Amino acid sequence: MSQTPISNQSSAVELGRLLAEKRNQKGMSLEDAAARLKLAPEKVRALEKGDYKGLPELVYVRGFLRNYARLVGMDVAELNRHLESATPVAKQDMSVLEQGPHQKELAHLENRKSFSGWIAGVLALVAVGGGIYVWQSKSIAQQERNDATQSASSTLAQTPVPASASNVAVIPMTQPQANPASAVAASATAASAVAASAADGQPVIAANELYIKPRYRTLLQVKDKTGKEVFNSIVAAGSEWRFKDGAPYDVRIGYVQGSKINYGGKDIDFGPYMVGRTTAVFKAGQ
DSSP: OOOOOOOOHHHHHHHHHHHHHHHHHTTOOHHHHHHHHTSOHHHHHHHHHTOOTTSSOHHHHHHHHHHHHHHHTOOHHHHHHHHHHHSOOOHHHHHHHHOOHHHHHHHHHHHHHHHHHHHHHHHHHHHHHHHHHHHHHHHHHHHHHHHHHHHHHHHHHTSOOOOOGGGEEEEESSSOOOOHHHHHHHHHHHHHHHHHHHHHTSOOOOTTEEEEEOSSOEEEEEEOTTSOEEEEEEEOTTOEEEEESOOSEEEEESSOTTOEEEETTEEOOOGGGEETTTEEEEEEOO
């Protein structure tokens, strides 16, 4: 950064004296000169005294002196001789004084553009930051709603339902729809089987029967050996489901954890058939 040169006091005093003399020759008061130069009278007085301490930088003082000299009709050559020593201005600062009104206006406009660009940049950053904040807030709110929904579903799924005769379904694969009397008899037989299994804690499972007892409320899908979908529904926790005469079965249990699966009296380990963290897909009765 360049330093502002210091004025030559004796030359400044001499130049100020000449300006005051020219003003008086014009019959112009100091106040009149100040008004026409659009400067405060104290500044004009300081110029005439050669005392620039209370004035702006020398580059501006030089401009004041040129305007004053033009006002009182001082010879340009004479003015320049005094200016060089009275107001030594750095070369880069001279360009400011030498600019015409158009160049000054352009420089002013460029400064305004730069400032406007800076403001626009700040506003853009604020807008982007605000957009990110709103997006994050919405995402967090949505995640909280999803978590609440999943928590409620998990709570519902993990609510056990005591096994009873009404929770047991026996679904034959090969027989057509039985008549009402047969249906009543089948229901009675199923109820008796449940009662017998409840007595010793173990279900009674036929040799050609698939037995599924989910621990949690879940989706259960079963297809028989022909590929026909024989069951597809949400089942209650603790309910018992039996499928006969349709092996091998394609089975899908949406939430298999803790479920009891048996075919023909032999338990099926669903561990090797996990798809994801909760679902099992397997064949039974091969």
